[in-house]
């Protein structure tokens with residue numbers, strides 16, 4: 001991008017796909033090293049290859065026959081599968097509608113200006129729907145499934161798709177003009193989140209533009225830091241000597257809605273917004289290196305001292321948290337809940353445990369980083385919303401250790417326990433939550449293949465962990481929970497907590513799916529043989545569980561070159577004979593990834609977020625434009641207004657009404 005011209009601007013998930021090896025330099029043994037101490041390397045490899053060959057040797061003919069066999073299968077899903085492929089449109093299963101509900105730039109207040117991409121201003125953007133939606137949540141109003149608040153994270157901005165006239169092509173090389181202060185202000189206003197009242201009328205969803213709870217949260221919204229790190233010296237800056245007030249939230253990827261109806265925004269790749277150098281010998285050097293900061297992907301630090309490490313060395317400690325927002329009070333101050341730790345938070349999906357404590361599952365999306373959960377100290381009170389509002393300030397944060405025998409342990413990240421002492425630089429719980437990754441290193445947590453969404457399933461009692469990929473894992477780093485070297489397509493782990501208790505500190509786990517094309521034996525994918533040529537996918541990222549406990553997986557990274565298909569939403573059977581069977585329900589336009597997804601409580605609507613449609617390394621004729629924002633006057637924004645060439649939230653409903661996928 002601007003400050004890093006060596007990087008092509010044409011990448012999805014810019015900050016996630018940076019090609020480094022990950023920042024975990026700890027000596028924690030990967031599971032493969034543990035195994036190789038018990039078995040000969042040669043024997044292990046032969047064993048694992050033999051298993052994958054059995055799972056993966058599926059001929060094209062068998063896949064075709066499977067298309068027919070599926071009809072009689074025990075699958076929990078009955079829709080007719082979409083054909084996988086690539087074009088400029090989105091496609092949903094027959095009998096369903098996929099309607100664009102909200103696009104980047106849509107006005108969400110009565111006094112908001114209409115979208116005018118040629119004349120963008122920060123003042124307009126802050127009253128309009130933000131860019132690149134990721135997490136989508138739905139908070140019913142008065143218990144209704146047809147009226148509620150849509151809460152949506154706006155993860156990051158793609159300047160080359162947003163702004164006209166900033167791309168030049170020289171000798172086939174793409175350059176993006178450096179950002180000026182106004183462009184940075186627009187970018188900051190396009191980040192954060194939106195809270196938008198929506199209503200379903202005659203089967204179709206509408207935005208309530210004058211909804212009294214409608215709100216934009218941005219990279220400059222005033223927020224409060226709470227919990228064990230609040231007020232700590234490491235969080236103090238010139239602008240905030242209290243260490244408790246911070247401006248804005250950034251790179252909000254997945255998230256969650258709590259049982260008490262607050263909106264969780266997870267701060268993921270915050271390292272890319274920082275620039276400059278720490279003063280020589282600064283004590284935060286190791287802390288920031290472990291998180292890859294500064295990365296200088298964005299130029300914000302040129303205009304805002306707080307993003308410049310040479311001027312505000314503590315500011316990165318004020319990002320990378322879980323943010324909780326009360327959407328029912330548009331004047332409420334969002335709170336960064338430091339008890340849940342500081343890392344590249346993917347999401348925070350939650351469930352009430354048997355004893356009333358609330359459990360949040362957390363992924364740290366980096367190659368070789370960890371899976372976490374947080375268990376509140378207090379219990380959820382369903383009859384008193386106010387009593388739950390600070391539950392996230394006290395509790396225990398755990399990091400996952402997956403054993404090769406299929407058991408696992410959640411290791412507490414508690415100051416004073418084990419190695420988390422002053423001797424190792426942890427003087428208090430504040431130090432533990434600020435440097436959670438280093439604490440996890442010392443505890444011997446299992447290095448994973450980029451943990452994304454982690455979703456508890458209240459119906460079958462299991463937990464699903466999306467591990468999107470890790471092409472940097474070498475043969476000698478393979479382990480039972482990350483079973484493939486050069487894992488290009490990712491996998492999904494299913495956890496069963498001991499006693500079905502989500503607050504348990506021990507459990508069992510197994511790999512539900514190894515992703516990728518099952519007809520290519522070398523890939524080692526493990527979809528059921530009933531999965532058709534359309535049904536397999538790579539790169540699981542976001543996911544959802546519907547009200548009857550079925551798993552839906554959204555992907556990030558399928559492309560013409562990787563898998564010969566676009567990203568989409570796949571329905572994945574987890575139960576009975578159909579376990580491991582996957583079906584394509586919805587697919588996105590070329591260049592996009594799919595986020596969300598989210599089901600209304602009645603399962604009649606699935607909201608999905610189409611991120612960066614049209615992005616990619618090559619032009620796509622169907623868009624009538626190159627993969628950047630070039631010809632404003634003739635091609636934007638009216639070109640193909642019916643399809644989401646702007647990042648959009650799409651509402652999927654069954655024609656004539658009814659439950660999705662049933």
Ligand code: FEO
Pocket residue numbers: 016155253254268346365452541
């Ligand atoms: Fe923003 Fe890890 O996906």
Ligand code: CA
Pocket residue numbers: 253254346452453541542
């Ligand atoms: Ca994600």
Ligand code: CA
Pocket residue numbers: 013016541556593
């Ligand atoms: Ca992603």
